[in-house]
Amino acid sequence: MLASTELALLRRVAHEQATCRAPSLVAAVVRDGSIVWSGARGRVGDARPDDDTQYRLGSITKTMVATAVLRLRDEGALDLNDPLERHLPGTPFGAATIAQLLSHTSGLTAESPGLWWERTLGSDWEVLLGTLDADTTKLRPGAKFHYSNLGYGVLGELLADKHGTDWLTVLRSEVLGPLGMSRTTPHPEGRHADGFAVHPFADLLLPEPSPDAGAMAPAGQLWATVTDLGRWTAFLGGNGDGVLSPETIAEMRTMVTVDDGDSWTTGFGLGLMALRYQGRRLTGHTGSMPGFLACSLINPDTGVGSLVLTNSTGGVGITQLSLDLITMTEELEPALPEEWQPSTVDPKLLELTGLWHWGPTPYHLRLLPDGCFSLSPVNGAGRASRFRPDGEDTWLGLDGYYTGETLTVGRTAEGVPNHLDLATFIFTRTAYDPAAPIPGGVDPDGWR
Structure with a gap:
């Protein structure tokens, strides 16, 4: 020192x-x-x-x-x-x-x-x-x-x-x-x-x-x-x-x-x-x-x-x-942040990242350097948690509101991820995507 x-x-x-x-x-x-x-x-x-x-x-x-x-x-x-x-x-x-x-x-x-x-x-x-x-x-x-x-x-x-x-x-x-x-x-x-x-x-x-x-x-x-x-x-x-x-x-x-x-x-x-x-x-x-x-x-x-x-x-x-x-x-003597370094990413994980919606609220799903995911509201206010791998297309909550809860990736018949099921909450790529299993369904007339 x-x-x-x-x-x-x-x-x-x-x-x-x-x-x-x-x-x-x-x-x-x-x-x-x-x-x-x-x-x-x-x-x-x-x-x-x-x-x-x-x-x-x-x-x-x-x-x-x-x-x-x-x-x-x-x-x-x-x-x-x-x-x-x-x-x-x-x-x-x-x-x-x-x-x-x-x-x-x-x-x-x-x-x-x-x-x-x-x-x-x-x-x-x-x-x-x-x-x-x-x-x-x-x-x-x-x-x-x-x-x-x-x-x-x-x-x-x-x-x-x-x-x-x-x-x-x-x-x-x-x-x-x-x-x-x-x-x-x-x-x-x-x-x-x-x-x-x-x-x-x-x-x-x-x-x-x-x-x-x-x-x-x-x-x-x-x-x-x-x-x-x-x-x-x-x-x-x-x-x-x-x-x-x-x-x-x-x-x-x-x-x-x-x-x-x-x-x-x-x-x-x-x-x-x-x-x-x-x-x-x-x-x-x-x-x-x-x-x-x-x-x-x-x-x-x-x-x-x-x-x-x-x-x-x-x-x-x-x-x-x-x-x-x-x-x-x-x-x-504040510690210096660790230098950022690019890493190798599994393409199957990369396709899960990006914008998701819980109802009308946008969230970001990010892949972390340790192989975990973070899910957090785009505006920074609301429930945020990290998730670690827990099986094929399943992830276990590590902190926050979803500690211990399971996040499951839902896919189409072609294998494309189209929703996330998190403790019964459904996240979709677009708000209230009618192609996803939204609880209670989506009004057939859509947004108006």
């Missing part, structure tokens, strides 16, 4: 560390799948932290658990609409679906019963299960967003049950190992930052505990470095590296629920947060545990992401800092 950009990013990090009195703070910017800048302030022991210093991730752990659950779905081992009881019987909330647990819409209580789980030694699943009863469900499943750490403890046990081993072994073999995240561990190993609380009225530190959370560990146990979290941030942007397909990652970050504000700023997909900021749609997750705060966000549209790790219980604006690092990078 330009020296001026690096200085601006470091100054923003330095300002946050100094004004918010963070014992130490590390941050990085990811672009196009790799770290392009990192910076650090403060001290870990008697030295400045670096890209290989471990910090606790807190709830960013949940995104990795969710990824392993989505792998089970992609392998056909479960359906997201399955009730929990089908795969993990015996809980008092078995009617909640896997998708509801992933998206924090299961209605489960926010925290596990008993003592504050983040600061006390955890128990195993059987002990935790024995503390759960009907009162564990606080809201009707599916009613609204209600963040539940307990829900991810349950998902961790689901992973263990389906794989016949513990949740951490599943993550190591299915997610962390394939992504090269060798410094992501349940407890600190090697160089790491100790967690502290900062006195509210004096420049003093209080060491925070970091016990093993037991059955609640899938909600926030893991530690990682800048290098590892940089890989993870890039992964959430769509670089699946064989762990998940880009389509499944996009599904994870698609909002299931939004906040209660009149104009949403945050939402939640399948294990991933969604944020709207200055025209950007960002995805990722934040994390907090006693002594630590963490944030990992990325803009999938530009491939620019950022991460922030600090060893302070509170008071550091990690989310805003992460947003600022992304904004500064995109504004100070």
